[in-house]
Amino acid sequence: GAGVSQTPSNKVTEKGKYVELRCDPISGHTALYWYRQSLGQGPEFLIYFQGTGAADDSGLPNDRFFAVRPEGSVSTLKIQRTERGDSAVYLCASSLERNQPQHFGDGTRLSIL
Amino acid sequence: AQSVTQLDSQVPVFEEAPVELRCNYSSSVSVYLFWYVQYPNQGLQLLLKYLSGSTLVKGINGFEAEFNKSQTSFHLRKPSVHISDTAEYFCAVSGGGSEKLVFGKGTKLTVNP
Numbered sequence: 263g264a265g266v267s268q269t270p271s272n273k274v275t276e277k278g279k280y281v282e283l284r285c286d287p288i289s290g291h292t293a294l295y296w297y298r299q300s301l302g303q304g305p306e307f308l309i310y311f312q313g314t315g316a317a318d319d320s321g322l323p324n325d326r327f328f329a330v331r332p333e334g335s336v337s338t339l340k341i342q343r344t345e346r347g348d349s350a351v352y353l354c355a356s357s358l359e360r361n362q363p364q365h366f367g368d369g370t371r372l373s374i375l
Numbered sequence: 376a377q378s379v380t381q382l383d384s385q386v387p388v389f390e391e392a393p394v395e396l397r398c399n400y401s402s403s404v405s406v407y408l409f410w411y412v413q414y415p416n417q418g419l420q421l422l423l424k425y426l427s428g429s430t431l432v433k434g435i436n437g438f439e440a441e442f443n444k445s446q447t448s449f450h451l452r453k454p455s456v457h458i459s460d461t462a463e464y465f466c467a468v469s470g471g472g473s474e475k476l477v478f479g480k481g482t483k484l485t486v487n488p
Contacts, residue, residue: 304467318473327470360474363421
């Protein structure tokens with residue numbers, strides 16, 4: 263079956279611009295996660311959705327970052343006033359329900375010039 | 376707070392040799408432990424998981440890991456590696472009511488002919 267799908271696969275934009283990154287989880291998965299992976303590092307947690315609600319957003323670095331999941335399926339990570347330090351690979355994962363293994367997409371490589 | 380330490384950033388081995396990738400974790404609560412593999416320009420693929428029960432866990436591609444609570448370790452092993460095992464390996468922990476995964480910095484395994 264289809265895995266977690268992330269679009270775009272690559273995004274290059276200028277400092278100060280607004281970006282949206284999309285995640286399509288595995289069908290039927292109720293839990294959805296966003297992580298950020300900087301070069302040479304392991305992924306770092308950003309936010310976790312259970313259904314439509316953000317159950318844990320403790321990893322969002324500041325108020326320029328926001329994520330939504332309005333219908334409990336597709337999620338969008340939104341970054342305002344991008345900075346060069348936001349450059350990273352943004353990974354999305356989903357799991358069938360709480361406490362189940364997370365399945366990852368291939369990520370979106372974001373480059374801020 | 377939970378943390379994961381992967382003691383080796385790079386491990387070079389020859390084909391058909393055994394390998395051990397080390398992982399130690401820190402947590403004040405019961406944990407779930409995971410190993411993920413990441414091939415270049417791809418997302419993370421689950422190799423194996425420890426949730427409860429037997430401390431020796433077998434995963435895909437011939438890998439196994441042993442949970443050692445007294446040493447707070449979860450080392451990954453394979454008795455005979457292949458060129459195709461060349462990738463980056465991440466150890467991760469979750470638990471204590473938190474759904475997020477906390478990752479180590481990764482170990483880059485290079486298998487040489």
